[in-house]
Amino acid sequence: MEYSKDRLQTGLMNELKDFGEVMVFKDGYVLTLLMKLNNIKAKNVFEIFNIVTKFFKDKEIIEIAKNDDEYLLLVLKSSK
Numbered sequence: 001m002e003y004s005k006d007r008l009q010t011g012l013m014n015e016l017k018d019f020g021e022v023m024v025f026k027d028g029y030v031l032t033l034l035m036k037l038n039n040i041k042a043k044n045v046f047e048i049f050n051i052v053t054k055f056f057k058d059k060e061i062i063e064i065a066k067n068d069d070e071y072l073l074l075v076l077k078s079s080k
Helices: 005-016 042-055
Strands: 019-025 028-038 058-067 071-078
Touching: 005 019, 005 042, 028 042, 028 058, 042 058, 042 071
Parallel strands: none
Antiparallel strands: 019 028, 028 071, 058 071
16 A cells, blocks of 8 residues: 555655654655654664664665664665
8 A cells, every 4th residue: 555755755764763763864865864862772672673774665775874872874875
């Protein structure tokens, strides 16, 4: 089932809210997500990656970067 871009983004934000604050979200050919996390454990980073790729199946990973404090940057690009 296809969802509108706004509904897709709202669903994604709802799933990510338990992990922390979404500070930047831009979706186009390249998707960029910057979050300030409540807990930077590797398990949480993996779960966030799985959630984002579930919503954007046509994107492939470019980079996942996190610092030791609390920030996560996820960058995906369109595979088409």
